[in-house]
Amino acid sequence: MASAFVVGDTFRNKVTELLEKSDSSLPQRLREELEETLAKPEPKTLSFSTARKLRKWLQDKGHPFYLHELLEESSLHLPEVLKPPRNPELVARLEKIKAKLANEEYNRITRNVNTQDINRSGTLADFGQQMRSVKALVLTIFNFLVTVVAAFACSYMGSQYLFTDTAARVIAAVIAASVVGLAELYVLVRTMEGELGEP
Incomplete structure (x- = not known):
């Protein structure tokens, strides 16, 4: 002052x-x-x-x-303000708390890192597991497409007994294929949720 x-x-x-x-x-x-x-x-x-x-x-x-x-x-x-010397015990406690917080932050960041997965990366077992997941995905997509095309074909062929006009038959087949496709998507999503462990 x-x-x-x-x-x-x-x-x-x-x-x-x-x-x-x-x-x-x-x-x-x-x-x-x-x-x-x-x-x-x-x-x-x-x-x-x-x-x-x-x-x-x-x-x-x-x-x-x-x-x-x-x-x-x-x-x-304005006289120069002299800062009192810091208490060494307080400084030591602050350093300890800083180190603890830094360690907790590091653990939080690296929580989902698995060192065993890092060491095993590139092995034949990983390649086989990846191929199985790709194969399952390709089969699922192929199954979806076959189901939708088959529903369209069956509806188109079966609608000849109801409609004589080709445009009406195509519209009926598209509606039937869309309903089957949506039902297939619903089942696929529910299956994937089950695999991920979600209710």
């Missing part, structure tokens, strides 16, 4: 003139404080209490200049 001014050249010049005047009736204590302020090495600081005494004396004597004019080029002196 500020408790002094860093005085500028205006203050130095005016106070020097004031101190040199032999007829000035400066109180002895105020004179000593002002001389001590001017004798300080740079930066020269003027305490607030001395500034108050000087302002009061200037007001009482009716001098033609005011304190704010004296302090025109001055600034507040």
Whole structure:
């Protein structure tokens, strides 16, 4: 917290003139404080209490200049804040907590990494498992297409007894194939959900 001014050249010049005047009736204590302020090495600081005494004396004597004019080029002196040393026990605890949090974050990130899978990558067993899954997928798609085409063909052939117009027969076959395709998709999705372990 500020408790002094860093005085500028205006203050130095005016106070020097004031101190040199032999007829000035400066109180002895105020004179000593002002001389001590001017004798300080740079930066020269003027305490607030001395500034108050000087302002009061200037007001009482009716001098033609005011304190704010004296302090025109001055600034507040903000002393350097000294940080207290950190407690070594606290620092050690903080480092331990940081290490623990970093370890937990690492474990969370690498939770789903299986080192055995990494070591086995590229083996013939993995290739066989991948081929089985691809084969199952191809068979499922082929089965879906065969079912839809067969439903279309059966509906087209069977609708000849109901409709004589070819356009009506094609529309009836498309509707029947769409219904069978949607039913097949429903069964396929439910089967895949069961394989993934979802209800």
